[in-house]
Amino acid sequence: MPVAIITGASKGLGRALAAALAGRGWDLVVDARSAGPLEEAARELRGAGVRVVALPGDVADGGHRAALVAAAGELGGLDLLVNNASVLGAEPLVRLADHPLDGLRAALEVNAVAPLGLIQEGLPLLRISSYLSSYEEVAPYIGNAAYVEDVGNSATYDPHPYVENARNAGPSDLTPFAEVRDVLIRPKGTSVGVSDATAGAGGAILNISSDAAVEAYPAWGGYGSAKAALDQQSAVLAVEEPGLRVWWVDPGDMRTDLYAAAEPDEDPSARPLPGTVVPGLLHLLDERAPSGRYRAAAGAAAPDGAGSR
Numbered sequence: 402m403p404v405a406i407i408t409g410a411s412k413g414l415g416r417a418l419a420a421a422l423a424g425r426g427w428d429l430v431v432d433a434r435s436a437g438p439l440e441e442a443a444r445e446l447r448g449a450g451v452r453v454v455a456l457p458g459d460v461a462d463g464g465h466r467a468a469l470v471a472a473a474g475e476l477g478g479l480d481l482l483v484n485n486a487s488v489l490g491a492e493p494l495v496r497l498a499d500h501p502l503d504g505l506r507a508a509l510e511v512n513a514v515a516p517l518g519l520i521q522e523g524l525p526l527l528r529i530s531s532y533l534s535s536y537e538e539v540a541p542y543i544g545n546a547a548y549v550e551d552v553g554n555s556a557t558y559d560p561h562p563y564v565e566n567a568r569n570a571g572p573s574d575l576t577p578f579a580e581v582r583d584v585l586i587r588p589k590g591t592s593v594g595v596s597d598a599t600a601g602a603g604g605a606i607l608n609i610s611s612d613a614a615v616e617a618y619p620a621w622g623g624y625g626s627a628k629a630a631l632d633q634q635s636a637v638l639a640v641e642e643p644g645l646r647v648w649w650v651d652p653g654d655m656r657t658d659l660y661a662a663a664e665p666d667e668d669p670s671a672r673p674l675p676g677t678v679v680p681g682l683l684h685l686l687d688e689r690a691p692s693g694r695y696r697a698a699a700g701a702a703a704p705d706g707a708g709s710r
Contacts, residue, residue, distance in 0.1 A: 402451065403532045404476045405432045406523065408460050408467050409486030411438040412676040413657040414609065418483065421679045423449035429473045430454045432465070432486070452476055460515040461484045470522040474639045479526035480533070480604045481686070484516035484631075487609065490623040492662040497622040505623045512627035516608055517634055527645055533689050590710030605646035607682065608635045610694070612651045624663070632694065639692035647692040648685050 405422055406540075409415040411433035419429055423446045431446070433439040436457035443455035454472040457467035473479040490508030491500055613625035614632045635649035654660060656672040681697030684690070 402426060402428045402529060403480040403482040404428045404430070404473050404478055405483060406432075406473050406479060406519070407483040408432050408519070411435060411442045413485075414652060414655060414658065414678060415483070415485040417676040417679050418485070418682055419446055420449075422449045422481075423447075423457065425452070426451060428476045430456065430469055430476065432456050432458055432460065432469055434459055460484075460519065463509045463518060466519045466522050467518065468513065470526065473523070473673070474526060477604050478530055479523050480530040481607065482520065482523050482527060482604070482605045483609070484519060485607075485609045486515070487512050487624075487628075487659060488551040489659060490627065493525040493665050494624065494674070496561050496620050500623045505626070506624050508627040509630060512624070513630035513634065516631055517649050520606060527606065528642075529605035529693060531602060532604060533646060533686075534602035537660075554618065568696075571633075603642075603644040603646075605648065605686070606635075606638070607630075607685070608649040610635075610649045610651050612653070612696075614651070621663075636694070645692070646690065648690065649693075649696055650682065650685075650695045650697050652682075652697050689695075 403426075405419075405420050405427050407415050408417045408427075408431075410431035415431070415433075419431055419442065423429060426449075428451050429446060431439065431443060431453065432455070434457065438589045439457050446453045452474065456468055456472060458468070460466060462646070470479065472531060486509045488508055490504035495501075504708075523673075535697050608631055610632050611625065611628045613621040614628035616625075618625065632649050635647055639645075639647035652675075654672050655675045655678060656669045657675060658671060661667075661669055678697050682694075684697075685695065
């Protein structure tokens with residue numbers, strides 16, 4: 402079974418993506434700060450017949466991050482790391498002139514420092530993952546479908562033949578990357594554009610970003626600057642780790658608690674549900690997309706440039 406770590410998985414996009422991966426036979430390590438909602442989500446995920454380890458905690462805590470990766474190792478390895486947990490830094494959002502500095506520090510800690518810490522912790526396992534290199538054989542992309550609904554086919558092979566002492570192993574061999582179609586997700590204008598020739602056979606990192614990282618929206622400066630830091634470290638990591646896929650994705654505005662806290666005066670019904678974005682994220686896996694910045698908007702390609710806010 403392939404294994405994923407998903408942070409912030411008790412609700413919103415994290416929970417929706419976890420449900421989709423569980424339906425495909427992925428074993429999961431999930432976290433959230435609140436134990437009750439996390440365990441509720443875990444019970445639902447286990448209904449798909451997969452193994453789910455739910456660890457409540459704060460991604461800003463190094464000990465918690467180590468526990469997440471250790472749990473993935475106990476499940477057999479790590480093929481996909483999803484850094485989804487985020488904080489705004491100020492609720493509701495305020496202009497930079499009034500932004501509390503402690504809030505900015507918190508946003509940077511959770512949205513940029515913690516993801517890098519978790520990546521550093523998980524790199525040894527991600528480097529030796531063989532999931533993506535085997536993916537074409539077990540879950541081939543078909544036509545223009547958002548993703549292949551062949552639930553459970555990932556159980557037909559073992560992506561972690563190494564298992565023992567995995568964290569001490571070296572990087573995996575590199576293989577050329579296959580053609581990537583531009584259907585539901587495409588590189589944004591700011592994509593680093595890591596070449597297919599350098600894309601390798603290791604695991605994947607999915608960092609959830611925001612259009613606020615690249616667009617100047619009033620009052621989104623604290624959150625946006627933290628997401629911009631996440632974008633840049635993702636881009637550098639993609640160059641430094643050509644054996645991995647590193648995707649940093651703007652999922653667009655969604656009907657989430659985070660967005661409601663940021664814009665409490667807006668009608669949330671005008672925003673798409675997080676689940677509508679998931680097919681676009683799965684498309685990255687189905688296509689074994691090269692490292693880069695992507696936009697996933699409600700299951701369809703979105704134009705480059707400014708977001709909808």
